[in-house]
Amino acid sequence: MAEATNKAFVTGHPVKHSRSPKIHGYWLAKHGIDGSYQAIDVAPQDFAVFVKTLQANNYRGGNVTIPHKEAAFALAERRDQAAEEIGAVNTLWFEDGVLWGGNTDAHGFAANLDDHAPGWASKGPAVVLGAGGASRAVIHALKERGVADIRIVNRTLARAMELRDRFGAGISAHGMAASGELLADAGLLVNTTALGMHGNEGLSADPAMLPDHAIVTDIVYVPLETPLLAAARARKLKTVDGLGMLLHQAVPGFERWFGIRPQVTAELRTLIVADLVPKP
Numbered sequence: 001m002a003e004a005t006n007k008a009f010v011t012g013h014p015v016k017h018s019r020s021p022k023i024h025g026y027w028l029a030k031h032g033i034d035g036s037y038q039a040i041d042v043a044p045q046d047f048a049v050f051v052k053t054l055q056a057n058n059y060r061g062g063n064v065t066i067p068h069k070e071a072a073f074a075l076a077e078r079r080d081q082a083a084e085e086i087g088a089v090n091t092l093w094f095e096d097g098v099l100w101g102g103n104t105d106a107h108g109f110a111a112n113l114d115d116h117a118p119g120w121a122s123k124g125p126a127v128v129l130g131a132g133g134a135s136r137a138v139i140h141a142l143k144e145r146g147v148a149d150i151r152i153v154n155r156t157l158a159r160a161m162e163l164r165d166r167f168g169a170g171i172s173a174h175g176m177a178a179s180g181e182l183l184a185d186a187g188l189l190v191n192t193t194a195l196g197m198h199g200n201e202g203l204s205a206d207p208a209m210l211p212d213h214a215i216v217t218d219i220v221y222v223p224l225e226t227p228l229l230a231a232a233r234a235r236k237l238k239t240v241d242g243l244g245m246l247l248h249q250a251v252p253g254f255e256r257w258f259g260i261r262p263q264v265t266a267e268l269r270t271l272i273v274a275d276l277v278p279k280p
């Protein structure tokens with residue numbers, strides 16, 4: 001049997017916990033596309049060769065996750081604007097034989113809020129907890145959607161200041177101690193830190209300090225309801241979990257590789273939620 005030519009991948013190290021094969025597999029089946037999307041574990045020292053042989057191996061492209069996002073940025077021949085601004089590539093594809101690198105995390109973040117909290121971008125100042133790679137994607141999305149006052153709060157103030165300098169006007173940098181007064185008039189609180197992930201409990205900001213109209217979102221989705229979201233819900237604030245960001249960030253890649261823009265449906269979400277439950 002001839003090898004399929006509609007091939008895409010997700011690569012990371014490790015990569016076996018990635019939910020992306022389930023997401024793209026669902027869309028391939030739904031659209032009756034004769035294609036494949038595989039998880040491929042590639043060690044950092046092998047990543048450049050992996051990327052340089054993609055075309056020879058008949059790949060249309062794929063997703064790149066930790067720890068390869070910066071290496072993918074360097075190896076892409078052309079990059080979209082989001083990748084340039086975020087400084088990382090999570091999606092690779094070919095156009096006329098040229099390897100493009102894009103970043104779809106900011107799109108995923110904004111589309112998730114569009115889905116579950118329409119009007120989110122005009123609620124007022126945004127407080128962003130964390131100053132790592134995920135924070136850069138969130139800040140890019142907030143800027144793109146016109147949020148004029150973005151307050152980065154981070155344990156290490158110097159990293160927050162680096163992001164302020166990188167993204168420019170409308171951004172301020174703060175240490176943890178400042179977060180109470182920063183929350184008092186905020187319309188959106190975003191957690192981009194690992195706090196609240198399984199085995200890493202602890203609140204990074206207190207939603208009690210937020211005004212009643214504020215929206216709280218977390219990019220962590222295991223557990224689906226993080227301690228931050230639970231506290232915000234108890235305070236009767238609008239909350240949006242991080243799973244939708246994962247689902248929406250997958251959309252542009254699928255469209256580039258397979259030619260159809262797929263939908264993030266309730267059915268897809270249910271499928272992935274079932275997969276988040278730890279297996280005995």
Ligand code: ATR
Nearest residue numbers: 130131132133134135154155156159192193194195
């Ligand atoms: P990612 O690419 O997922 O954003 P990262 O670059 O490692 O990951 O960034 C992790 C973020 O979580 C950082 O903002 C980090 O704060 P520091 O810059 O001070 O390291 C934050 N973080 C991780 N563990 C934390 C903790 N226990 N308390 C407060 N912040 C924490």
